[in-house]
Every structure is written in structure tokens, then in C-alpha cells.
Amino acid sequence: MDLESVNEEWIVGLADGKIDKAKLFKVLGALVDAGRGSEADQGAQQLFQQLAEADRVDEALKVLAWLGGVRRSVKDVEGSVKKLLSNDRNALKMVEPAGFGSNLPVLECFARLAHLRSLKPGMLCYNETWGFGIIEDIDFFYQQLEIEFDRKGEHEMAFSYAAEALEVLDDDHILAIKHNNPAELDRLVKETPGEVVRMALGSYGNMSVARLMEKLIPSVMPEAAWKKFWEGARRELKLDASVEIPKKRSDNIVFHKDGLAYDDEWFAMIAQERDIEGLFERFKEIIEKNIDITTDAAKEALSNRLSFIIKGAPSARPEWKAEGFIYARVFEIEPTDLDTAKMIRDLIDDDLVTMLDRLPSRQLQTLLSILIENDRDAVIATLSEVIPVVSHPVLNEVMAALIAHGAEEDVRQIMASAVARRTASSPMLLWCQRSGEYVEKWDLISKGDLAFRVQEVLEVNSAGAMLRAQNQLRERFQTEEWLHDVMGAMTEQQRRDFLRRIHEGNGWDALDRKSVVAKVLRKFPELQDIILPSASSAPRKQVPQTSAHSYAERQKQLERIMTVDIPENSKEIEVARSYGDLRENAEFKYAKERQGLLMAQGAQLAADLEKVKPTDFADVDLAFVSPGCGVELAYKETGIVETYYILGVWDQDESLSIISSETRLAKALIGHQTGDVVEIPAGQCEVKAILPLPSGIKAWIKA
Numbered sequence: 001m002d003l004e005s006v007n008e009e010w011i012v013g014l015a016d017g018k019i020d021k022a023k024l025f026k027v028l029g030a031l032v033d034a035g036r037g038s039e040a041d042q043g044a045q046q047l048f049q050q051l052a053e054a055d056r057v058d059e060a061l062k063v064l065a066w067l068g069g070v071r072r073s074v075k076d077v078e079g080s081v082k083k084l085l086s087n088d089r090n091a092l093k094m095v096e097p098a099g100f101g102s103n104l105p106v107l108e109c110f111a112r113l114a115h116l117r118s119l120k121p122g123m124l125c126y127n128e129t130w131g132f133g134i135i136e137d138i139d140f141f142y143q144q145l146e147i148e149f150d151r152k153g154e155h156e157m158a159f160s161y162a163a164e165a166l167e168v169l170d171d172d173h174i175l176a177i178k179h180n181n182p183a184e185l186d187r188l189v190k191e192t193p194g195e196v197v198r199m200a201l202g203s204y205g206n207m208s209v210a211r212l213m214e215k216l217i218p219s220v221m222p223e224a225a226w227k228k229f230w231e232g233a234r235r236e237l238k239l240d241a242s243v244e245i246p247k248k249r250s251d252n253i254v255f256h257k258d259g260l261a262y263d264d265e266w267f268a269m270i271a272q273e274r275d276i277e278g279l280f281e282r283f284k285e286i287i288e289k290n291i292d293i294t295t296d297a298a299k300e301a302l303s304n305r306l307s308f309i310i311k312g313a314p315s316a317r318p319e320w321k322a323e324g325f326i327y328a329r330v331f332e333i334e335p336t337d338l339d340t341a342k343m344i345r346d347l348i349d350d351d352l353v354t355m356l357d358r359l360p361s362r363q364l365q366t367l368l369s370i371l372i373e374n375d376r377d378a379v380i381a382t383l384s385e386v387i388p389v390v391s392h393p394v395l396n397e398v399m400a401a402l403i404a405h406g407a408e409e410d411v412r413q414i415m416a417s418a419v420a421r422r423t424a425s426s427p428m429l430l431w432c433q434r435s436g437e438y439v440e441k442w443d444l445i446s447k448g449d450l451a452f453r454v455q456e457v458l459e460v461n462s463a464g465a466m467l468r469a470q471n472q473l474r475e476r477f478q479t480e481e482w483l484h485d486v487m488g489a490m491t492e493q494q495r496r497d498f499l500r501r502i503h504e505g506n507g508w509d510a511l512d513r514k515s516v517v518a519k520v521l522r523k524f525p526e527l528q529d530i531i532l533p534s535a536s537s538a539p540r541k542q543v544p545q546t547s548a549h550s551y552a553e554r555q556k557q558l559e560r561i562m563t564v565d566i567p568e569n570s571k572e573i574e575v576a577r578s579y580g581d582l583r584e585n586a587e588f589k590y591a592k593e594r595q596g597l598l599m600a601q602g603a604q605l606a607a608d609l610e611k612v613k614p615t616d617f618a619d620v621d622l623a624f625v626s627p628g629c630g631v632e633l634a635y636k637e638t639g640i641v642e643t644y645y646i647l648g649v650w651d652q653d654e655s656l657s658i659i660s661s662e663t664r665l666a667k668a669l670i671g672h673q674t675g676d677v678v679e680i681p682a683g684q685c686e687v688k689a690i691l692p693l694p695s696g697i698k699a700w701i702k703a
Contacts, residue, residue, distance in 0.1 A: 003034055011043030015050045019059040025066055032071075041073050052084055057091075058117075060084055061110060069107035077106055081113070090140045091117055097143055097159035112163035119145065119162070124169040124176050130155065131219060132175045150219070174199045178220060189221055193229045194236030196220070198243065201255035209249050227578045238288045247281055249587070262289075264297040271301040276309050276320055283327050299333055307335035310343060318350045319358040326359075326366045344374040352386050356394045357465070364394065368401035380410045387414055391465030392427035392472070399431060412442045419445050419453070426457045426469035433476060448490040451498065458507030474507075477516045484523045499527050510607030544612045545627065545661075546648030547701040551614035554650065558605040561598055569595050612649060616701055622690045625669045627661040630691030633669075636677075636684050645697050646670070656700060 006027060014024065031040035044067050051060035061084065068077035078100040085091040098113035123135045130149040137146040143159045145166070157166065169176040177199070178185045188196050197212065204215055209230075217223050237243045241262055244254040273279050286293060293302060306328045313320035325344065328335055347355070348371055356364060371379045383398055390398065402411045415432070418424040424432070432439050432450055439445060445453070454473050462470050476482055487495050499520050502513060521528055569591060576588035617628030625631055630645045645658050646666045652658060659666055668680045669687070676687045693701075 003030055003036075006031060008039060008043040008046065011040070012046045012050060015047055015054070015056075019051070019062050021062045021065075024062060025070070028066055029070070037071070041067070041071055044071075045073075055087070057084060057088070058114075061114065065107060065110035069105070069110060072106075077109075090138075093140045093143050094159055094163075098163050099160075115166075115168075116159055116163050118168065119166075124173075124179060126167045126169055126173070126175060127157075127165055129165075132169075132179065134179075169203075172199075173203045174220065175203070185220065189225070189229060192236065193233035194240065194243075196229075197233045197237060197253070198240075198255060201243070201253060202257060206252040206254050208246075208252055212253065227574060230578050241289065244285075247277070262291045264295065267295075267298045267301040271304055273305065274308075276313065276317075279305055279309060280323060280327075283331075287330065293331060293333075302331055302333050303336050306331075306333065307338055310335055310338060318347065318355045322347055322355055322359060322367050323363065325370050326363050329366055329370060341374060344371060345378070347371065348375060348378050348382055352382055353389055356386070356390055356398070361393045361397055364397035365401055368398065369405070372401065372405045372407075376405065376407070380407055384410075384414050388418060388423065388425050388428065390427065392430050392469045395427045395431050399435075412438075412444075416442065416444055422453065422456070424453065424457075426460075426462065426466050426473060429454050429457055430469045430473055433473065446489065447486045448494055448498075451486045451490075452494075452501075455498070455501050455505065455507065459505050460507075474512065477502075478512075478519075480519045480522075483516070483519055487520065487524065495524060496527060496530060499524075500530050503531055509603045510610055511603055544649045545615045545617075546612050546650040548614045548616060549701050549703050550648065550650035551609070551612065554605060554609055558602060558609065561602045561605065566595070566598050566602065569598055615648065616698075617647065617693060620692075622692060623673065625672050625687065625690055627666075627670070628693065630693060630697075631669055631687060632689040632691060633680075633685040634688045635682070636686065641688065643691070644669075645693060647697075647701070653700065656697060658697065658700070 011028075028040045028044060031037065044063055048060055048063040048067065051063060061081070064074065064077070064080060064084065068074040068080065074080055078095065081095055081100060082092060085095065094113060094116040098116055099109040100113070102109075104112075119135060119138060121135050121137055125133050125135055125147065127133065127147075127149065129151075130147075131151045133147040133149040133155075135145055136148055136154070139146065139156075142156075144156045145159070145162050147155050147157055147166075149155050171177075171180070174185070174196070185196070188199075196216075200212060200215055200220075201207070207215070213226060216229075217226060221229060234245065237245060242256045244256075246253065270279070270282050273282065285291070293299065306324050309324035310321050310328075313324065321343070324335070325347070334340075356367075359367065368379075380402070383402065387395060387398060399411060402408070415424070415428065418428055419432070429450065432444060433454065439450070454476075458470055458474055460470075487498060490498060499517070502508065502516055502520070508516070517531060521531070572591040573588065573595060576591045615628075620626060620628035622629055625646065627646050627648055630643055632641060632643045634641045643657060644665065645656070646661055646669065647658055649660055649662050652660050661667075661670065664681050668678055672678055672687050674687055674690055678685055678687060
């Protein structure tokens with residue numbers, strides 16, 4: 001504003017209207033900055049006196065706040081405030097709780113005093129600890145508020161704490177809406193979840209997804225409703241320029257209350273962005289929200305930033321350079337100042353496997369099209385080395401791109417060679433299994449032979465992408481229709497060999513093997529002799545035994561994993577999945593890793609329980625040392641005598657001298673008679689006696 005017209009008289013004249021604090025501070029500050037501080041001070045002093053004499057306390061406090069808090073021209077601010085409020089005993093009770101006389105900044109004290117003086121019974125309020133509340137009464141004698149909180153019930157809150165930590169809610173606050181019109185809020189949660197998120201951000205400020213959950217559960221919705229609510233909100237907010245949902249769950253969701261326009265200014269902001277990952281998020285936003293990029297400002301900004309990405313991507317992140325070319329193709333914009341042909345050739349010669357594995361599947365077709373169009377022969381030569389080692393999702397895209405660009409014969413030769421030499425990877429066999437049209441057209445391999453190849457790769461120890469493809473192939477065996485179809489195409493001898501490999505091979509855990517065998521025998525019962533050989537044709541296998549005590553403990557472990565740990569883990573996965581962007585979601589990755597561990601533990605326990613049988617070790621022959629007896633040992637050199645009780649494979653209790661039949665000591669003793677001298681891990685000893693199990697050990701076995 002024009003300061004030439006502002007003088008002491010003008011400042012005093014502000015008393016003729018309502019004092020606007022922001023405007024007052026701005027004008028007085030401008031005078032100080034212009035070197036007219038003395039004039040500002042005198043004018044403010046006169047204005048304060050005039051307002052105080054007119055008993056316009058609220059407005060006088062605003063002027064006093066500037067004099068005492070900004071200019072520090074009032075020696076006794078607390079005294080001046082008390083003098084101004086001398087006719088209001090209740091207001092005087094709030095001066096000290098507001099912080100006057102303490103080390104708090106003076107302006108903060110004025111803000112707290114204004115806050116306390118604004119409080120009235122019936123007002124809706126919020127405290128971070130106790131949540132939503134309603135002010136029931138104001139006790140000026142004890143300087144406290146009586147508030148009915150949702151989380152605490154009726155509670156007395158001191159003025160000093162309320163000045164700092166109690167927020168008064170306006171009618172637009174989400175908790176006020178819940179209190180005043182709960183039915184309407186419930187409707188919004190179900191029908192327009194994005195609006196509820198905007199209301200929450202407007203009420204509490206920008207926050208992370210995890211923090212948003214804390215604010216809305218259970219005050220606005222139950223935990224069970226969160227997943228559906230957040231999925232709907234994300235879909236809705238993707239189209240809203242005023243809300244920015246971050247890539248990382250730990251970052252804040254940003255809400256632009258005044259809206260955000262995708263205009264030249266927004267593209268100018270993009271042109272200044274130097275964080276490559278941040279640029280990719282902006283590019284996704286452009287695509288998802290269908291933002292207009294036809295303006296000159298948009299084209300220039302995007303061309304500049306695409307060039308920045310392609311030239312500036314670090315060597316450790318070749319996929320960033322690839323994404324630069326992908327977005328250039330999507331936006332139909334040519335990056336500036338680039339030798340495009342050379343850089344695309346560098347991509348082909350680079351670590352193509354890593355690049356393809358790191359890129360999202362939806363981008364691979366575009367990238368492969370760019371590469372093939374630039375140098376078809378080089379790409380085909382490179383991909384012949386890439387195909388055997390990439391994951392199945394990548395392989396799908398590679399195969400589709402090559403076929404679409406007229407390289408079907410090249411692809412056929414690559415696949416035929418790998419299949420013929422038995423070097424086809426798990427993803428390659430999975431592609432064959434799912435692409436029957438091409439397998440038949442190219443005459444690659446028969447159904448039966450493909451099933452045998454799959455069995456072979458299932459017995460190979462793998463990790464990462466190869467293991468995931470293995471698991472998908474293994475799941476195929478659980479499809480009864482497919483299993484019967486491929487075995488129906490085999491000869492009788494092939495079927496027998498196929499089932500025998502399932503039954504005896506190491507590519508299966510006990511539960512899966514049992515399930516697949518059962519499916520085979522339902523269709524081909526004549527093969528059951530492979531699973532159940534006659535007594536004359538096969539030696540009896542000794543069945544491992546353990547006590548009923550140890551067997552029950554393993555059963556309890558399995559029951560806990562299946563009924564407690566796995567359901568809890570499934571809930572963790574669903575909650576983590578709701579955070580979005582699974583590639584950057586550490587909680588989801590941890591939960592999935594734990595799921596794999598729990599499933600493996602459960603499968604191993606189930607297999608062990610199926611293999612090992614419980615027993616009470618009754619009627620054990622004491623002529624020889626065997627599981628279910630005691631052994632008294634005498635050491636030749638020392639003369640020390642010890643007694644051990646040998647039980648089953650899982651039994652161990654040092655306090656009772658119980659040892660497992662699988663220990664080195666037990667294995668050394670089993671089969672010996674009384675009087676035998678035996679070499680054991682601790683040295684040479686004599687078997688003095690073979691003893692029956694005492695009552696204490698028998699009780700332990702049955703416990």
C-alpha cells in the first residue's frame with residue numbers, strides 16, 4: 001500500500017472501524033521497515049489508549065500484542081494485560097495460564113489468551129490424547145474446563161493445558177460433522193470416500209496414510225471397513241489435482257485447500273524438478289489425470305526434463321534411462337539435445353536383464369518396441385541370451401513384442417533349441433504351458449514331454465524369479481483337469497514313470513505330493529501299486545517313533561501356526577496391501593516373507609507328523625538297548641556311573657536324563673547287551689544294566 005498516506009492520525013483513525021489484526025500488523029511492520037518505527041509506535045500507543053478507554057478489549061489486545069510482542073516497547077506486558085482486563089474477573093483468571101510472566105514468547109501468550117477467552121460451554125473440541133469432546137462447563141475459580149471426551153468421559157482440564165492442547169472445532173471439521181450429522185458422514189464414507197479424506201486433511205493437516213488411519217479408525221469407521229474405503233478413496237483422488245498421494249507410505253498426503261491448476265506455472269515447476277523419481281511421479285500424474293500437455297509450456301518443460309533423465313540417469317539405474325524413452329514415446333515428445341540412436345543402442349548393449357526385470361510389466365512393450373525399431377537384429381541377438389534368464393512376466397512381454405514385430409521365427413528357434421537341449425528355464429516352461437497355441441503351431445514339444453520337463457525343473461533348487469515360476473508350475477499340478485489331460489496323452493509306461501517321479505522325486509513337500517498323487521489315482525487307479533507296493537516286492541521301512549508327549553507338542557505348534565499365526569499374517573498382508581505401491585512397501589514385503597516362512601514351517605511340521613508315529617514304549621524287549629529303555633553306563637577310567645533313558649526321535653529332557661534316539665550317544669548304544677564295552681562320544685564305557693522305564697518317565701511320556 002501507499003505509505004505516504006499513513007501517519008499517526010491515520011493509525012488512530014483505525015479505531016473508527018473493526019481492527020483487522022493481520023492488516024494492522026502489516027501496516028505497522030511496513031512503517032518500521034521504511035524507517036518510521038517511532039511513528040508506528042506512537043500511533044499504535046494512541047490507538048491502544050483509545051480502544052481501551054472505549055472498553056473495546058479484544059481489539060485493544062491486538063494492538064497491545066504488536067507493541068509488546070513485535071516491538072517490545074511495553075515494559076510490563078503482563079501488567080498492561082491485567083489492567084486492560086481489570087473489569088473482567090473471569091478473564092483475569094486466564095492471564096497467568098496463557099503464559100504471561102513465563103518464558104513463552106509474548107505473541108504466543110496473546111494467542112493463548114485469545115484462545116482461552118473464546119471458549120464457551122457447548123463448544124466442540126479436540127485433544128490429541130483424548131480425542132473429540134464437548135465443553136460442559138468453565139470453572140474460573142479452579143481455572144479449569146469440564147469436558148466430556150469420547151475416550152475418557154468427563155474430564156477436568158486446566159486452563160494452562162487447554163491453552164496449549166485444546167482445539168476448538170468449526171462446523172467443517174470432520175469430527176464436528178460426525179457429531180452433528182453422523183448419518184451424512186456415514187453416507188460420505190460409503191459413497192464418496194475421497195471427500196472424507198479431503199475433510200480429514202482439511203481438519204488435521206497433511207499427514208501420512210498410517211496417520212490418516214489413526215485419525216479415522218475407530219472415530220469415523222471400524223478397522224474392517226478401511227481397506228475398501230482406502231481403495232475407493234485412492235481411485236477418486238487420482239483424478240483430483242488438489243490432492244497428492246505420495247509414492248512412499250511414510251510421506252505425507254498433500255492437500256491444496258485452494259485447489260491446484262495444471263497450468264503453465266505447474267509445468268514451470270516441473271521444469272525445475274531435479275529428482276528423477278519425483279519426475280516419474282509427475283509423469284504418472286499426467287497420464288492418470290489426463291492432463292493437457294499440448295501447450296508450448298508443457299511441451300518445452302517435458303522435453304527438457306526427459307532429456308535430463310536420459311542423460312543424467314546413473315549407471316546403476318539403467319531402467320531410469322529406459323523410462324525416459326518410454327515416457328517420451330507415450331507423450332509423443334522428442335527430448336532435446338540427444339543423440340537418440342546412440343543412446344538407444346547403449347540401452348541394448350547395457351544390462352538388459354536387470355533393466356527389464358526392474359521396469360513395470362506395463363512399460364515393457366513400449367520399451368521393446370523402441371529398441372526393436374531402432375536395431376532389430378541387435379535386439380534379437382541380445383534377447384536370445386536374455387530369454388533363458390528373465391522372469392515369467394518379463395518373458396511374456398518379450399515374446400509378445402518379438403512376435404508383434406515379425407520375429408516369430410527367431411523366437412521359435414530360441415525356444416526350440418532350449419527345449420531340445422533340456423535347458424529351458426522355469427519361466428520358459430511356464431510360458432510353453434500357458435501358450436499352447438504357439439507350442440502346437442511351432443511343434444515344440446508334446447503335452448506329456450512338457451509335463452516331464454516341468455518335473456525336472458521342479459527338482460532344481462531355485463530362488464527369486466525362477467522360484468516364483470517353479471511355484472506357478474507346481475500349482476498347475478493341483479489342477480485335476482490339466483493333470484488328467486496330460487497323463488491321458490501319455491503311454492502306460494510314461495504314466496507309470498511320471499507318477500513314480502512325483503512319488504519319489506525331491507521337488508515336492510509331503511502335503512503337495514500326497515494331494516497330486518491322490519488326483520492321479522482318481523483317474524488312473526491301476527497305478528496304485530507304485531504308491532503301495534506289496535510286502536513281497538518291497539522291504540518294510542522302519543517308522544520313526546516318538547513319545548506321545550513330544551508328538552502332542554508338535555501338534556500344538558502346527559495348530560498355532562495354522563489357526564493363529566497364519567490368520568494374523570494374512571491380516572497383516574491385507575493391511576500392508578492397503579498402503580498401496582507394493583514395490584516400495586516394506587511392510588508388505590516383510591509380511592509376505594513371513595507368510596512364506598510360516599507356510600514352510602507348517603508344511604514341514606505336517607510332513608514330520610505324518611512320518612513320525614507316537615508311542616508309549618510299552619512292552620520293550622530289555623535284552624538289547626533300544627528306544628524305550630534305560631541304560632546304566634560305567635566309565636572304565638573314572639568309575640563314574642550314569643543312567644540315560646532313550647526314547648524317540650523328538651524326545652529330550654536333560655533334567656530327567658531323557659535323550660533322543662537320534663543322538664550320537666543313543667545310536668552308539670542301541671543294539672548292545674549288558675556287559676558290552678561301547679565306544680561313545682564321551683569315551684569308553686560298559687553297559688552295566690538295561691533298565692525298564694521308571695514311573696516318572698512313563699508319566700512324562702503320557703503328559
